[in-house]
Amino acid sequence: MRNHQPDGGLADGNLPLELNAFVGRSAELSGLAQVLEAGRLVTVTGAGGVGKSRLAARAAARCAPRDGVWRVELAPVHDPEFVDYAVVEALGLTDHTTRAPREMLRTHLADRQLLLVLDGFEHLVESCAALVDELLRQVPGLKVLAVGRRPLGVAGERVFPLAPLSEDEAVELLLDRAAEQQPAVADGPDVREVCRRLDGIPLAIELAAGRLRALSPAQLLQRLDDRFRLLTGGERTALPRHRTLRLAIGWSHELCTPRERLLWSRLSVFAGRFELEAAEYVCGGHGLKADDVLDVLTELLAQSVVAREETPAGVRYRMLDTVRAYGAEWLEATGDAARLRRRHRDWYLGLATWCELDWFSPRQAEVAARVEAELPNLRSALEHCLDEPEEAHLGQYLAGSLWFHWAGCGRLSEGRHWLEQVVRLDAGHEQSRLKALWVLGYVAILQGDTVPALAALQECREEAELSGDPTAVAYAEHRAGCLALVSDDMARAERLLRSALDRYQEIGELNSNVLMCQVELAMTRAFQGDLPDAVRLCEDVRRVCEDHGERWTRGYALYVLAYAAWADGDLARARALLAECLTGAHAFHDLLGSVLAVELLALVTVAQGDAAEAAVLQGAAARMWPSVGLPLFGSAHYNAPHELCEATARERLGDARYEECVAEGERLVREAAVSRALARPLQAVPSPREVVRHPSAGAGMHEPAASRARKGGETAG
Numbered sequence: 001m002r003n004h005q006p007d008g009g010l011a012d013g014n015l016p017l018e019l020n021a022f023v024g025r026s027a028e029l030s031g032l033a034q035v036l037e038a039g040r041l042v043t044v045t046g047a048g049g050v051g052k053s054r055l056a057a058r059a060a061a062r063c064a065p066r067d068g069v070w071r072v073e074l075a076p077v078h079d080p081e082f083v084d085y086a087v088v089e090a091l092g093l094t095d096h097t098t099r100a101p102r103e104m105l106r107t108h109l110a111d112r113q114l115l116l117v118l119d120g121f122e123h124l125v126e127s128c129a130a131l132v133d134e135l136l137r138q139v140p141g142l143k144v145l146a147v148g149r150r151p152l153g154v155a156g157e158r159v160f161p162l163a164p165l166s167e168d169e170a171v172e173l174l175l176d177r178a179a180e181q182q183p184a185v186a187d188g189p190d191v192r193e194v195c196r197r198l199d200g201i202p203l204a205i206e207l208a209a210g211r212l213r214a215l216s217p218a219q220l221l222q223r224l225d226d227r228f229r230l231l232t233g234g235e236r237t238a239l240p241r242h243r244t245l246r247l248a249i250g251w252s253h254e255l256c257t258p259r260e261r262l263l264w265s266r267l268s269v270f271a272g273r274f275e276l277e278a279a280e281y282v283c284g285g286h287g288l289k290a291d292d293v294l295d296v297l298t299e300l301l302a303q304s305v306v307a308r309e310e311t312p313a314g315v316r317y318r319m320l321d322t323v324r325a326y327g328a329e330w331l332e333a334t335g336d337a338a339r340l341r342r343r344h345r346d347w348y349l350g351l352a353t354w355c356e357l358d359w360f361s362p363r364q365a366e367v368a369a370r371v372e373a374e375l376p377n378l379r380s381a382l383e384h385c386l387d388e389p390e391e392a393h394l395g396q397y398l399a400g401s402l403w404f405h406w407a408g409c410g411r412l413s414e415g416r417h418w419l420e421q422v423v424r425l426d427a428g429h430e431q432s433r434l435k436a437l438w439v440l441g442y443v444a445i446l447q448g449d450t451v452p453a454l455a456a457l458q459e460c461r462e463e464a465e466l467s468g469d470p471t472a473v474a475y476a477e478h479r480a481g482c483l484a485l486v487s488d489d490m491a492r493a494e495r496l497l498r499s500a501l502d503r504y505q506e507i508g509e510l511n512s513n514v515l516m517c518q519v520e521l522a523m524t525r526a527f528q529g530d531l532p533d534a535v536r537l538c539e540d541v542r543r544v545c546e547d548h549g550e551r552w553t554r555g556y557a558l559y560v561l562a563y564a565a566w567a568d569g570d571l572a573r574a575r576a577l578l579a580e581c582l583t584g585a586h587a588f589h590d591l592l593g594s595v596l597a598v599e600l601l602a603l604v605t606v607a608q609g610d611a612a613e614a615a616v617l618q619g620a621a622a623r624m625w626p627s628v629g630l631p632l633f634g635s636a637h638y639n640a641p642h643e644l645c646e647a648t649a650r651e652r653l654g655d656a657r658y659e660e661c662v663a664e665g666e667r668l669v670r671e672a673a674v675s676r677a678l679a680r681p682l683q684a685v686p687s688p689r690e691v692v693r694h695p696s697a698g699a700g701m702h703e704p705a706a707s708r709a710r711k712g713g714e715t716a717g
Helices: 026-038 052-062 080-091 101-109 122-138 167-177 189-197 202-209 217-232 241-255 258-267 276-283 290-302 321-334 337-358 364-373 375-387 389-401 403-408 412-423 430-446 450-467 470-486 490-507 512-527 531-548 552-567 571-587 591-607 611-627 636-653 655-666 670-679
Strands: 041-045 069-073 114-119 142-148 158-161 307-311 314-318
Touching: 026 041, 026 052, 026 158, 041 052, 052 069, 052 114, 052 142, 069 080, 080 101, 080 122, 080 412, 101 122, 101 611, 114 122, 122 142, 167 189, 167 202, 189 202, 189 217, 202 241, 217 241, 241 321, 258 276, 258 290, 258 321, 276 290, 276 314, 276 337, 321 337, 337 364, 337 375, 337 389, 337 403, 364 375, 364 403, 375 389, 375 412, 389 412, 389 430, 403 412, 403 430, 412 430, 430 450, 430 470, 450 470, 470 490, 470 512, 490 512, 512 531, 512 552, 531 552, 552 571, 552 591, 571 591, 571 670, 591 611, 591 636, 591 670, 611 636, 611 655, 611 670, 636 655
Parallel strands: 041 142, 041 158, 069 114, 114 142
Antiparallel strands: 307 314
């Protein structure tokens, strides 16, 4: 759902919907495009399987505004509360504050011109209508194209009902989908009658086309006609279209082999897309060997029951919601639904465990993409744990294990939602709850919500000491040190972080978390004026990260080293380190790492003599900070370099020119800001009259790991 750059990268859009082999609909496409040009809210309605999503995707691509088209898949969303989160996710937005997702959406969309496609909203009408109504009133550049079986009922809505295909278009579609079958299928009376019997519903026609490998058009028609006569009592009266589609799906189901029907029903436990390995584990056994799942899945693909898609995380499969719902009914009827849901939960528990461990490895980018692709299924697994009281401890374990996703991939708000729910449960498994508590404290710190953070960490530590859990004690102490660091209490922060590092060493813990703790300790040393010690600590982190292929924590160590290089007057080295830091942070979609690097690059830039460009970069950073929290965390230590940069740039440019350059930077979306920051040659720039240095080398660093923003994190615990 997201092949775009988060936050600022809206211009490219995210409309990767299956658009290949789009047949017919030329008149409807033109009509929808015209309505969309004229109105701000258009809803495409029609029966299931009539082709609403494909038409909407085509029309949206034709009418794409300046900042692109963004599609939100709502079919996998069950909880109305997650509608806002789904939109945030589709837009690729990152926000570390305690703002509600809707407020974040209003802020991010305020000055943009884009088209939001809400696909499959019919089970979430009230929450979608409320969101759309509010956004349209407050975001003048927004248009919404909704796709569902009924209107939203929002003022100003233009409804575009989509009828089935004409006979010629239906025949064209059938022949197109059957083109790879052997023997080839040609137009003729039987083909046309099949299309008429199926009411020109594209999904029904595609399912029928999948049967032409085994049946001739005449045989297909005969079997289909027999089914219609059975349901209409022998009369030729047409069935209502929703019954026609259900008939076509049911008929396709009947023609499946027993193993195909079994897999069809079992695949319905997946929310959204799924991978082959997951299907083999979840659906294998009890009448279907895991080794046979691929062969059976291949047959369902050939019959258009399942679709194959290429995603950033690799090949994935999915069923249309209508087909999935039919399979779910059969799964319930077999009495096997509870077992399949447990297997689904177990697979995603295992996936989260593997991803957490593998975060401390060269595969961090792969892990981030994997979890993002599997988020609908991970949510489903969490919901299952919360619905079953005896499995609450598994929900605590799962929510805690995903700390790196909540903190490292811009999901703080959603993570906090799950964590707050699971820590309330008395599951009888203290270790899982303790982990969820320190992760909750960590997330709250990153959001700048210090009181709940302190409460969670204190509870975690007290209960960990009572139960004798040294790992939880270490993590609670570490995060308490983070809290002291962003609160400018350097002495306490240093004491807690040193103690946490000692505890990690005692228990043999080494991961991204431990290394971040050392980077944070380096910051306390730098803030207290001991840059050599800060450099020593971060060079050690850098070495360990390179030994283990860890890139994310390494970026924050590079940031501290760049600050030290600036303080020493080695501006070329500082810029080179920051360029590497910013490149890595941006690749991880790390908003905190990105904005910190841009802030420090502004200081280096003014020191190199280009005050105007430094002011532009400060403006670009100013646009990013609202999604992170208080600019520079409200910390005097973190703010000092920013103030020095601003004072120097104002002096050289004058107030009016400085403000003009800052305003230019504030107009840059994140992608453009990063590109601009990285475009400057590392050695270039006229030599300044004097090197701008911090008055006391150590009073102005921004904290990489545990400030109220995004990534801070770790890997185990």
